[in-house]
Amino acid sequence: MLKNKCCLILLFICVEGVIGADTVVMKSVTEGDSVTLNTDVTEVQKNDQILWMFGSQETAIAGIYMQIINMYDSNETFGDRLRMDSQTGSLTIRNIRTEHSGVYKLTIISKSTSYKRFNVTVYSPLPVPVISRGFCLSSSGSSVSKCSLLCSVVNVSDVSFSWYKGNSLLSNISVSDLSISLSLPLEVEYQDNNIYSCVINNPISNQTKHVDITQLCHSCADPVQYSQSKGVIPSLIYAVVGMTAVAVLVYYVKSMHKDTSTYNKSTCPLAF
CATH class of the missing domain: 2.60.40.10 (Immunoglobulins)
Incomplete structure (x- = not known):
């Protein structure tokens, strides 16, 4: 041989x-x-x-x-x-x-x-993307609630990483060579009925994760009510403090008036 x-x-x-x-x-x-x-x-x-x-x-x-x-x-x-x-x-x-x-x-x-x-x-085999919610966003006086989403993958190389709204590309990043961790943010409206997807792909395969906004962003449903509820406690505190201050002031004035009357009677008995 x-x-x-x-x-x-x-x-x-x-x-x-x-x-x-x-x-x-x-x-x-x-x-x-x-x-x-x-x-x-x-x-x-x-x-x-x-x-x-x-x-x-x-x-x-x-x-x-x-x-x-x-x-x-x-x-x-x-x-x-x-x-x-x-x-x-x-x-x-x-x-x-x-x-x-x-x-x-x-x-x-x-x-x-x-x-x-x-x-x-x-x-290398592609991992399935992981989607997590960051925080709720709302403008003062606005009825529109937005939700911050983050799509992440770890230990990937030579891939493209994208957010889609239906079939429309919203944003993407690409990496090559080194194995790294990637995250791609997205802001969506809570009431948006469109289908959002996070996709990772290389030249021969892809992995897709769809987003159920109503499930992931359920606590962002009513930002106005949320803002008002946050304002209830401070308002109550201000009211109680104000009422207490008024009560203390009235008590102090009455006490001063009473002490003045008693002093006048004790020092000027012959005036009558």
């Missing part, structure tokens, strides 16, 4: 300089799924040679030589995930991971020589 491997790799190195331009095929897949890279060969003949390589270093991972399958990367990058079809030479990667994103190079030597490149991108 080692002899077959060395012969096959050396043969491809020797012929690579005379091979024409390759074809690039784009592939996108979700982490955990399987992806098959097709050779477009109907049946591998006895003298056909096929080699699969991966990454910028073009490391040999699988091949067929003299109709014998050779797996060159059985436990390093891919473990036991690689499967090669003996009839077509197509390569299947099972339970693919994000670290398996990259370029896969296929070289075929038959009656003619050709090769293809597969640019494979592996995306």
Whole structure:
């Protein structure tokens, strides 16, 4: 097997300089799924040679030589995930991971020589967005109640994050590369009967969370009444304090008047 491997790799190195331009095929897949890279060969003949390589270093991972399958990367990058079809030479990667994103190079030597490149991108599964209510908003003297909403996701990368009103896009943000946490705010009217949705998506999948405004913003139903009820206690306090102050003042005036009358009687008895 080692002899077959060395012969096959050396043969491809020797012929690579005379091979024409390759074809690039784009592939996108979700982490955990399987992806098959097709050779477009109907049946591998006895003298056909096929080699699969991966990454910028073009490391040999699988091949067929003299109709014998050779797996060159059985436990390093891919473990036991690689499967090669003996009839077509197509390569299947099972339970693919994000670290398996990259370029896969296929070289075929038959009656003619050709090769293809597969640019494979592996995306992490998308989480379902979480929608929470922030606070109620209302203007003084207005009967319109607004509710502040916040849509959040954690540990995401290479995604677009959006609020929709029906089918109309209201706002969105996009991120790439790093896994981060995202939050996107929105203000809605409590009486609004439109359908609002928070959507997270990447090129191959999406997750959507719809909003039931009446359920999430039920305490924002009557901001005017709420404002008035908040004003009841301060008004009562002001009234009690005012009445107490008046009562104290009246008592003080009466007391002063009484003391003055008593003093006059005791100091001027002969006046009568």
